[in-house]
Amino acid sequence: MTNIYQFTVLNNKQESVELTQFSDKVLLVVNTASKCGFTPQYQGLQTLHDTFQAKGFEVLAFPCNQFKQQESGSNEEIQQFCDLQFNIKFPLFNKIDVNGDNAEPLFSFLKQQAPGILGSKSIKWNFTKFLINRQGEVIKRYAPTTKPEAITADIEKLLV
Structure with missing residues (x-):
């Protein structure tokens, strides 16, 4: 695999989302938490x-x-928290694991493509962020x- 467009993930309503729908956009993929x-x-x-949304950027x-x-919390509780506390307008996806045997395949790919400090493949904490170019790399x-x-x-460099 060479880009993230080959993945399908679940949104927070348990609906399949093909990441190809974000093709030609600059993305910031983040693992989040409400009590961090x-x-x-x-x-x-x-x-x-x-x-940056109008220029082709998504979180x-x-x-x-x-x-x-x-x-x-449940996916619904997480959405309610984000709406009430931060009025977010970017998509929230299904609650996932980012490490271990049950890690979301997308995050396994992200970690492989951009290892952490000293080549670490694991994610150390919430709010680790991955910047993706318009080609899904x-x-x-x-x-x-x-x-x-x-x-x-x-982000600005990738949006030009």
Whole structure:
């Protein structure tokens, strides 16, 4: 596999979504959680979405409960939280695992394409971010501590 367009994932309503529908867009794929110290990054992700959506940019959020059970709610509860707290307009997908035997295949691919520090293939925490170009190729991986606004220049380069 050479790009993310070969994957089909479930949205938060359990409907299949072929990632080909995002072809020719710059994407930021993020594993998220509602009860994490990094949860306020939802606001920064929404700001990126608002700023660049008209130019062909999308944030794709995948809730994950693998890190200290910081995303214990149902898909519906997660959506309600995001709507009430951050008024997000980007898509939320099905709650997934990002590591281990049950890892979402998309995230296995992302980790393979953009390993972490010292070549690590695992995701260390919530709000790890992957920047994808218009061809569906993984360009860069960002640590959970990287605030969304710090990615602005990298997104702008891919949107030209």
